Amino acid sequence: MDGAPPFVLTLTRDGDQFLAQATGQQQFEIFATSDSTFKLTVVEASMTFHRDADGSVNRVTLHQSDQPATRIVEEGDGPWEPSEAELLAYEGRYFSAEIEAFCAVTVEDGALMMKHRRSGPFKLTAGERDAFSTGTLLGQVEFVRDRGGSVVAFYAGNGRTRDVRFERR
Template identity: 35%
Template sequence: EETLDAPGGEFDPEAYEPANFERLAGSYSLDPAPNMVARFWREDGTYYGQLTGQPPLEIRPTSPNSFQFLAVAARITFEDGEPAPGVTLFQNGQEIHATRQDAEESEEKWAPDSKELEAFVGRYFSDEVETFYEVVLVHPGEAGRAGSETRVISTNVTLDSDDEGDAEPYLELRQMRMGEMRLTPTEKDTFGVGAITLEFQRDRHGTVSAVYFDVGRSRDVRAERIR
């Protein structure tokens, strides 16, 4: 009978069977923020976890169903099932559940490149809430962006790592009261961060001209692009 306990009764990561990970691997949508997707996979003997549009982070087994992130103070526990129907992230005293996506959902995710993202950069103003919004394109690792990179997975929980790895450029929403928030692409011309959804509108020439915000009970709040 297989044992995963090292001498002394502690879990032995080296004894973890890669075949056991097959039912865990896949993509999971965070329940409180469906636009955020966590993907888990094994490559060259190493296990990884990654949020949409962000660098992969190594994870290590701590039990048959649980893993810990090596670069951040967070851990995950997968549910029983073939395949696992869900996973829960534990960080900063909070628990966030994510539900497995089917193959079609994973394939439908929109992944714009840097040139496509540039189309949304600009300053927007909403008459309805009398607020200015700035959308900027961030290139991780460039001068002036010192410090750790923040991986937002909900409105209150982050995954932080000093290793930027192969981080791709991304859009950031900036507003005086709300601060800086990383936007995650979900579907064509649509982005999300936490419970906020941004759907951009284009004019007849295909140029981005406005954005609609959905924030909880406040829906379709329009902001015009002013530059």
């Protein structure tokens, strides 16, 4: 959704099944209700695909929050693959005053990991530079840098909750 850039909804087809997968979430089936509308069953929502004059689809509206989404075509470049040195820049202890919680970010065996006292460690999967998905309820994590390029915070969000700020300590 354009209002939440780290949120990506990937749409695929497997035989007669149409599938969707939101960033950090499980894949789920979607069902056609017209030639341009699909119903989601995991949440109370639907999607309308908007055709251009040539019949191609480059825009979709998610009818849960009515936020427009711009289609991004994968060019085959693949996701950003940070080096271990780049991952080390994210290491540290972070605190959110809003939810009164600490998270520790570490590099283990070449992977960026996050730990919270209520959950075991989980891997952060790189998307774009400074943006990661968790595959957990935390959803997406986007790190923030200061003018000098140092990582100073991150924002977390999972679609329903957005922009929960964690400051580096």
